[in-house]
Amino acid sequence: MDVPIQKKKFSKQKIGLVLGILAIVSLIIYVVVQTSGGSKLNVQKERISITEITQNVFQENIPVNGIVLPITTIYLDALEGGRVEEKFVEDGAILKQGEPILRLSNTDLELSLVNQETSVYNLLTQMQISQNAARQNTINRQNQYTDVENNLIEAKRVFDLNNRLYDKGAIGRQDFESSKNNYEYQKERMRLAEQVLSEDSTSSKLEVNQAKNSYARTQSALELMRKKVGDLVVRAPIDGQLTSLDAEIGQSITKGTRLGQVDVLSGFKVRVDIDEHYISRIYNGQRGTFKLNDKTYVLEIKKVFTQVTNGRFQVDMKFVGDLPEGIRRGQNLQIRVALSAEKEALLVSKGGFFQKTGGNWIFKVSEDGSTAYKVNIRLGSQNTEYYEVIEGLNSGDKVITSSYDSFGDTEELILK
Template sequence: MDRLIEKKRWTPQKIALILGIVAGLGLLTYFIGFADNSSRLNVESQKLTMATVSQGTFQEFIPVDGTVHPIKTIVIPAVEGGTVDQKFLEGGKPVQKGDPILKLTNNRLVLDFMNQETLMNDLINNLQNSKLTLQQNKFNLRRRLATLNAQVDAAKDVYDRNIALYESKAVSQQEFFGFKRDYERLKAERTIELESQKFEESNARTQIAQLETTIARTSRNLRMMEDNLKNLYIKAPISGQLSSIQVELGTPVQAGQVIGQIDDLSGFKVKAELDQHYVSRIFAGQRGNFTYNGQSYPLEISLVYSEVNNDRFPVDMKFIGKVPEGIRRGQTLQIRLQLSDPSPAVLLPRGGFYQSTGGAWAYVLDETGKVATKRSIRLGRQNPEYYEVLEGLKPGEQVITSSYDAFNDKDKLELKK
């Protein structure tokens, strides 16, 4: 008799199929939800530049090339024009204040001086003659006055004696009035003589005073002309080094023309030119420093010039404290000009990555040093050496700081030796 055989539901093939499907779904779920799907790129670590984030002090500064100049440079102008007759010194020689440098000739000045001197002598002679004439006139006037006084006295005696005779009818009326008229006339003449003497003396003194004023003025002019002749000798206004002479023997020189300059070597200053981008952040008293022979020396801005040429403006800087020994005029110094005070900050060394990311992200190495992951960061201020890190990095982490142009914004970099 046939027997009904019951069909099995869970055959080994069926169980294997179900397990395969479950395993496939699990793997799919893992890859979708948990697997690392980030884009990667293999790079050689030897071609990269890496830097360590550190905790330190940040200070804004700009590098500036400064040139050493004498503390003071004096130009030498020709006060008077003329022709170079002698050169006593050449450029590059040390000079002391008052040393002659050039001698000019100017025949017109010499002739004018001689004419003025002749005029002065004539005026002095006229003054002396006027004083002598005044004195002689005084004697003559006194002599004439003495004569008139005697005549008046004699006429008065005659008149007084004839009064009584006239009253007693001893002399005629005509004769008496003749004596009286003689007496009155002589008195009038004496009065006129006194007034004349006073006028002549006053007039003579006025003429003498005018001559003396003219002589004083002429004397001043003569001294000025004499000084002008002395100015034909061009002398050093200060002690220092005669850096240049711009004329030669026989060269015509105009009044006011600069013929050279003297450098005051008693001290030095530094001249520098800055980009106009910093014009609002530069002021007198701002500090900087430079390194010379292994030692740092401070500088301070003493003068900021207002004019801007070719997008740059100049400043003068003075040495603070000791001037480096052996420094020379014309020497170039590499100066760190401070734009802010030092402050604590997280620091990242500068690199070419900034041009690729604008400081918005960077590749940060993991603890193994074999993988660098793209991470968002935020940078603040910067100087020629460091960026100030505001967010995204911690001291001790390593960052790839070389250019990212070849990485195509991959999420991770696999570093291979």
């Protein structure tokens, strides 16, 4: 009996066709997944940094560099030009105020001083001669006044006597009129003599005052010239240490040349460079801290220089409290300047992730620690250690803070 042959459902051609279709579909799915950024990447845990989001006290600050300078510096400029003849001290010497540093010579200035002194002495001699002549003239006028006064008295006596005799008829009218005219004449002479003596006194006083003023002005000019010659000896303006002395014997120095400086050793300040981005947030009274020999010290801004050079501006900070032991001029300090008050905030440690994400997202580790996936976040202020988390994370969450440069566009990390 014939056995019916059962027809196969799938031929080899059909099976091959199905497998080909599945391969194409798999390839399409792989490409779609790759281009859509939904890929996964295996990452070794020891090669990344995982930190926990914490709730803690936060203060916004910026790291800056400062250099230690003397609390006060007085610059030494040549008040007069000349040739360096003698150096009394060397660079680095400790000086007292007024102590000589170096001596210049200037023959033109010294000759001018001699001429000025001669002028003063000549003027003084002339003034003395004028005063003596005026005094003699006054004596002569006073003698003349005395004679006129005596003549007036005698004329009055004669007139009064003749007046009585004329009334009695003892003398004639001619004698009476003669004595009367002489009396009136002497009175007029007396009036003129008094006027001349008064004017002479005023004139003498005016001449004396003018002579004194002229002498005083000349004397002031002489003192100024002496001071200019005295300035050829450069002296310490204050107690302190001489630094940056730039002068050698025989060198010609022009007026106004910077010769060096004297630093006050009673204290120090710190000159700090800050990026111009923060210029609107820096003001007097703000504080900063730095560590030296495992101890924290406090600084306070006392002066802000608003001039911006090469994108940076400067501030001067003073020490608050104890001065660090052994600190020296020119020493560099790493300072944290506070820009805000302390507050409670969610904090994420700073790391390389920010360069890739700009603070817009971060890889958050799953609860079981086996994977990490992207989450959107928003960051606020920052300091040298942390970013402030505004939204997207909670306290206790764990995130990857190391660099994301090797992750590409991966959406999820498989942590091994």
